[in-house]
Amino acid sequence: LLSPVSRDLLMWLFSLLADIAFCCKDNKMNSKNLAIMIAPNLFSEDDDLLYTTYLKQVIDLCDCMISHLVVIRHDR
Numbered sequence: 001l002l003s004p005v006s007r008d009l010l011m012w013l014f015s016l017l018a019d020i021a022f023c024c025k026d027n028k029m030n031s032k033n034l035a036i037m038i039a040p041n042l043f044s045e046d047d048d049l050l051y052t053t054y055l056k057q058v059i060d061l062c063d064c065m066i067s068h069l070v071v072i073r074h075d076r
Contacts, residue, residue, distance in 0.1 A: 013038070014062075018069035031070060035062035 017034045024030040039059040045051040
């Protein structure tokens with residue numbers, strides 16, 4: 001559902017976060033920590049109850065995407 005430009009920008013962001021997570025032993029920022037940091041900036045919702053509900057799901061999605069990219073990089 002994203003435009004190609006938005007999709008490419010989002011994938012670039014996840015790629016950058018995966019680079020950071022790959023060095024988590026040095027910087028203490030694993031995929032979960034990065035997901036918690038970035039997820040609130042990726043969406044908005046006026047209803048506080050919906051925002052809280054969706055935030056957990058967006059954090060989980062970000063964590064999954066970052067972790068997946070780290071595994072792909074590690075296998076190279």
